[in-house]
Amino acid sequence: MDKWVNRRVNPQGTCSHRLFCFPWAGGGTLFYAAWTKLLPGNIEVNAIRLPGRESRFKDPLYSNLDLLIEELCRILLPSLQEKPFSFFGHSMGAIVCFELACYLKKHHNLEPVHMFLSGATAPYSTLRQEKVTDKPLDQLTDDEFLERLGKLGGTPKEVLANKSLIRLFIPVIRADLILLEKYSKEAPSDPPLSCPMNFFDGAEDRTRNHDIDNWKTISSGSFDVQLLPGEHFYLQQEENTAKIIQTIAEKLKSS
Template sequence: MTAVHRWLRPPEAEPDADVRLFLLHHSGGAATAYRDWPALLPAAVAAQAVQLPGRQDRRGEAPHTRLAPLVRELAAVLAADLDERPYAVFGHSMGALLGYRVTVELARQGLPAPALLAVSGWSPRGFGTGGPRAPDPLDLMARLGSLPAEVGADPRLLGEAVRTLRADGAVCADHTDDGAAVACPVVAYTGRDDPLLAPGALHAWAGRTPDYLGCRTFPGGHFYLHAHTEAVTADLAQLLLRYAGPR
């Protein structure tokens, strides 16, 4: 497996698909957060989930703790793997932050922009963990309902979870909003009762793109996505085929 393909699950994009879709996971998560997505998307969409260092089959690698080096490395991965097909990026929570900053970085390098940037559960304005000090990562994950019971019951898994959560938290805390805009359309997704987003926070994206496609709101909190995967993928698929499908 090449260095680039260590980052992608599956490592090769479906060759007969018309559109490529890169999926970026949340803080403390892994590529398996999107295990159900390929079966829910049309055959015209080749979905690949990004696996960041420091988790699952990459647990032997040190996780990133700074945003800029991670964005540069991830942009290099995507730039090396892109082909002539249009592509899109979807990210949830930290994944949305990464998708946004990688899109900005690719433009800085003069590389093709995604046909669509889809962001979920994160905004450059109005996002926070609910207090002036960084919360304990396990307490936060338990409060948000994203700590699997099997992880809490296994000391080894719990230790790995703490390591990645702290590293990912440092990456997110390293972000300073510079007001950067992207050249592609942006669509936002959110849970109605997400405690990490101020009311209306996702509408901040309207000022970051020439074509804001609005915010889709679903019942639930920060991890609403688990209960509404089918609805989100159905909406996203329509947008992908509209903005990136065959002409």
């Protein structure tokens, strides 16, 4: 499990709740691991480390989302069964933690105490079902792929500007985006989840419509929205991080 999870425990507290944080396309664990110092001591931060990044740089990348979800469940299930837990995911991470939550509910009758989702189009949105006419990502040259990334607007500008760095991470980012390229879900007759949810988004993220209202359909639990200043990576701004942390702490204080 260690290679999949960067687990951080606040030495000043006793863990009674586990928060699992899922990365955006190409993302690692360090951003979330830093939350340990900001959250109350009873919340243990578990940042998910997917193949192809940090200590897993040489590990095979996933090209099938269903297989990734099955493996995540296998790896995380013992920890999820020990204590109450919640999920946070931004962009691709929001979809991964949603799918994992559905898988856990279906196969193990296990559900997060709370879901914190950010910066992603809702799973059942018709926007995900619209016909895509662009050339598939796996058929693009590296230069074409970088051009597409720039248009998508989901990669930090400073990363795109560093040509040597971005080319190093092209395989990882491409693999992550291929996972989502054909992702769409038919809405079930009833919500698959029942846990409460919070959705965060960048108020100036104009590169995509996340169909926030459609996120309400994934759970019968309560649903709250917070729009924070900034674009797609609004959560990396210190003030916004503090607001997200405050919300998480408030929602989990009784768990």
